[in-house]
Amino acid sequence: MLKDVIISGVSLKVKHKVEAADRPTIVFLHDSLGCIDLWRDFPEKLGKETHCNILVYDRQGYGQSGPFTDLSRGNNYLEKEADVLHELIQQTGIRQAILFGHSDGASIALIAAAKYPAAIIGLITEGAHIFVEDITLKGIRDAVVAYRTTNLKEKLTRYHGVKMDAVFAAWADTWLSETFKSWNIEKFLPQIICPILVIQGEHDEFGSMKQVTGIINQVSGKSTQLIMSSVGHTPHKEAGDEVLYHVVVFVKSVYSIP
Template identity: 50%
Template sequence: MEGRIVDVKGQKLYIEYNQVFKNRPTLVFLHDSLGCTQLWRDFPSELGKAVQCNVLVYDRLGYGKSFPMPTHERKNSYMEAEADVLNDLLDVLKIDKVILFGHSDGGTIALIMAAKYPGSVNGVICEAGHIFVEDFTIKGVKDALETYKTTNLPERLAKYHGDKTEMLVKAWTEIWLSDRFKTWNIEQILKNITAPLLFIQGENDEYGTLDQVERTVSQVNGKAEKFIIPNVGHTPHKEVPGMVLEKAAGFINSILKSE
């Protein structure tokens, strides 16, 4: 897929948009807190081919090939704001039928998008998302920050984010490790999600317990199912791609059949 920069209300975002299937929905992929378009590898195109859907992958501001974020300081509502940006991006691209696939922060943004803009979302696949802050998650972020400080992780991330790397690591770790973010919780909006939901989580996820899954699927108003994978960590789509592809394709096909 060829990439380009799109202006979304002043934010210059890098996108890759593949429109090969006429009159079919678009799968929108939302990366994690240190991720980007490139780090999805070929997973989006493989899933798109499997279900014959168009594919949109994009870098949020400050990530990958998008322009830098103006500051590393984030509000508690930063993921809610990203859902608004996604809605604006879909307007710019004139996409009206989407199925979201979000990982980690991207999974949370997908849930918020489905809650705030239910008319725009036909289905949600949330992989390792968060709906509230756990001590377990804070420990995971602390461990990641330590890895960043003591290994070659900065160089590895710089291959994808360039000179934006330090700022995005700071943006992610500072908000999640702040006292004010401990009360962040989106459970009150889950009832607004009416689109079908598939929540995928590795049993050994380093950033969240299965409470995130249980409390999400029990509070949404649409059909919801969970897919818990034993012996897998925070990135099932990389650790067991075949298994996740098969489950996601089955879920998407069930949505398309019921329409």
Template identity: 50%
Template sequence: MSSASLLTEHHETLPFQDHYLRVQHLRHAASAADKRPTLVFLHDSLGSIKLWRDFPARLALALGCHAFVYDRRGYGESAPFGPEPRTVAYLEQEALVVPAVLRAAGIEQAVLWGHSDGGTLALLTAAQEPALVAAVVTVGAHVFVEDITLAGIRRAQAHYATTDLPQRLARYHGSNTEPLFRAWTDTWLHPAFRAWNIEAYLPHIQCPVLVLQGSADEYGTAAQVEAIAKQVGGTARARLLPGLGHTPHRQSPKQVLEHSRAFLQEVVK
């Protein structure tokens, strides 16, 4: 049996609360997969199902697990944002939604693999729902605001205004593109957001945590990695990936896959 035949892919629109979410299910053929935690991928502030490319499938195959990927509300092919304006606590608020999404999808235990905003969501969810989360992998997650982060967002604003970035993002987000870009930049660059900090949640995380970040990350420094690894309540492993930027899973997927597989194989066995 080929590796491709071990995994089946299904996309659907999942009714959720008063809106809908676009989701992707990756089902592993191994019977043991039903007993293992499901790999759940949480995207970044401009991310979507499509932008993960084949990374979720490759990790699911490597670990013999099912995987679940979804566009958060306002992203990709999911419903637009609701009428309520985004607040400086939007990540804490979204972390309360993640467990409900997983339960709506029939997931009882998960390994949360999150990039950037998604990594922050993974940490917040693990802190508040320990029975649901078996392990966490973060890539480029933030637990406080740094000057380098704000500078990177200002560069993104300039690119959005002067290049074809809106058109490129629209390939993945359609009519959600403008609202999600403005929500990201306006929130992070708001003066009140400078004091945002979720380090108080970290000691409540009891599951194993792998903290990955590119050494050349244009949105964060190694201080983020150190803060997470030192303060989580459970075991933590940290890896700074030489020469890689904010999306190492796209820049060097084989390397990130191997770090993730090696860390998670004991969790999902």
């Protein structure tokens, strides 16, 4: 099930489970510190409930994929990742993709749906960012302290190995830089024509409801929001059964599944 896919000379670790060639594939995009394994069994559960194929992958630098070739990131780094996603979809022969992105992965999914609509029939975002907020920066600063003073680094090293410090620095240093304060992807939103489900925890420590409103009000496709009480930045982990239920309903509304 695990395989390596080479894109622009970089080896990406991919988990691709195909149930039927005529079914859509739900593509999972992890967050800024995530990887295949940190999704746990959620992708498999969603694939089983929707009878869809699933594809989960580690972006460059993360998990079991090849290391970063350049530790510096420009304000367009998430757009570059959307281009990589497009190439991955093409190489794996996916004709109907439903993107499920969390945090950074959700921002990548938004950009990809805008730039490459032909193969993307649905979009699920969880804790997405479309611009930088003070709450986002505070959350990252708190994470920096935790990385230095708690066992957070030890926990994450189990998944990223010797790449761990690079993974964390690439995220924190970029988002906390002066130049990144102007980062904004709202220009892409009107180009999104597929249906979208926007999931947000009311207690998300990295983003406010302004992110949800901005997405819902600017996309061109049919949009639905799921605001979850008593939930933070990772709804699929904090309230997995509830998220699973609503995502299954959404997927079935996008694609007629017997």
